[in-house]
Amino acid sequence: MSERYYIGKAHWLSILHGWSDKYQIVASQAFGKEFFFMPVDESKFNTIIYDQIRTVQPLKSFLLPALEEVTKDQIDEHKPNLFLGVKACDLHSLSIIDKAFGGDFSDPGYKQRRNNSVIVSADCSDPRPSCFCTQVDEKPYAMSGFDLNLSKIWDGLIVEVGSKRGKQLLEGHDKALKEVVKEEAETQAKIRHETVRRVQANNIKYKFADQYQSLFKEYWDSSLWVKHSETCVECGACNHACPTCHCYFLDDVTRKVFTKLRGWDSCHYAGYAVTAGGGTPRPRLSERFRNRYLCKFSYLPANYSQLGCTGCGRCIDACQGKIDMRVLLSELNQGVEE
């Protein structure tokens, strides 16, 4: 059993105030019915909610900004970020981004931001109809990859230590750390179980395949790709909302120095893979649309030994064309073709 404690609300707030000397606290804030990661001022610490659904924007927005100058020396101007209330679906996406940007050619900007950031995850107990983490072998709570993980129990939190840095964050707060009693542990297990059940119930009609590599080959030219991309307007929102999508373009901006901007790209854009001669491997929308599925369920697993989808459902919520990945994946699996 990993190290874990129960922390009551008053103690927790004082811990947060302590952290804010060293870190910028970035936590989930409500805007209408949605939540966004925002830097939170000390005066608002008592309004932070921990157990709600993932934020609208993926965590990558902070670690891999949508537009960034990549040729400059990285300078620390601000306090490092402490992300508070990161959901498991975002947390698991980070291991893909880590592998992509920390490989043979380590990306200095990403590396610095990632190393400086503290990740305090929190269990989700409020899944939406678009959530499907359980369908891609994920859980609505994190088991690893965090510095600390929070499970909201009544008015307090069960805090689980996941790293040396997490342990250090709790140093000096001995008085706040209570042993987790049986009722608290049982309540945590019950909430987790109930959330899993709710996500599963939301997805009862979708039947995913165990693996898609061979299905993609079989259905390479299927009319399913055309059918499901009919309402796609190529806006790229699914890519940009996705916590694991990380395609980028580079752009040279000035004549004097070698200055390159990096920006998020989208494989749905017609120009994405167009070469100087005008050729492209994916001239048709349905082919570009197909590419995202191939990438998530075939290429990324081959590259990084992990599914490229964490079931966060952001692509479903973001889609102007009401395209639901789960429907297509189920139809592929069940051989439904028109």
Place this chain on the structure above:
Amino acid sequence: MKTPANPFRPIPATLEAVIPETDGIKSFIIRPEIPFDFICGQFAELTLPGVGEAPFAMASPSTKPDTLKFTIQKAGYMTEKLHALTPGELLGVRGPYGNGFAIENYFGKKLLLVIGGVGFPPAMALLHTAIANKDKLKSIHMCYGARSPGDIVYKDAIAELRENIQLDITVDNADDTWEGPVGVVTTLLKKDEIDPHTTIAVVIGPPIMMKFATLRLLELDFKPKDIVLSMERKMYCGIGQCRHCMIDHYFICKDGPVFTYDQLQESPDIWE
């Protein structure tokens, strides 16, 4: 070469010479501030400050890391700007990237190059290395196809190359000056002249040419693992991050650009 701390920052390089090759093709000789050690078949990201960046394979011998030669066809915005440059201008170079040709895998075999159009520049880098290792190869034979006699690059180098290798050239469309064969490059691949069991075939050129050359080699009974392809795709980073160049799960920039056909044959869209 040491990997730079920031892989996006190019090495400044001076343009030393511009050599016209054909109507739309020029060679550029550049001198990077620090030597650019590479192996043949690797490529560089060439930056034109304020304009853009694109990947090009080195055409010069890998034994000369101080000056690099790139032979570039005018095809789009970036290459149009490159073609307008005059010596002395500042360029940037990132790399070298990609795996390059594993020449030692070809030792003891006959080396057959099947080359189309501007596939000649990367082939030239390979030829430099192959000729330097001539005693370890049974033979070197290059079949080169150009659209017309006017589209043949490196005309000045052909006589010298022929002292070392068998070089057959064909053109799609002949003119009055042309005395050689006419037809696509695959017409040079003759069954009675090529032994598929002792030969490694390297194919470089436009996608459609690479497709038909590969099909012809398979028809000649080449094994997929003995067909070597130098692939091309749209690229930005060159370092296996941005995912623009992918064919199936392969990064052309990092896992390639040199592949054997057996690696790619299951992928449905490799010739697009």
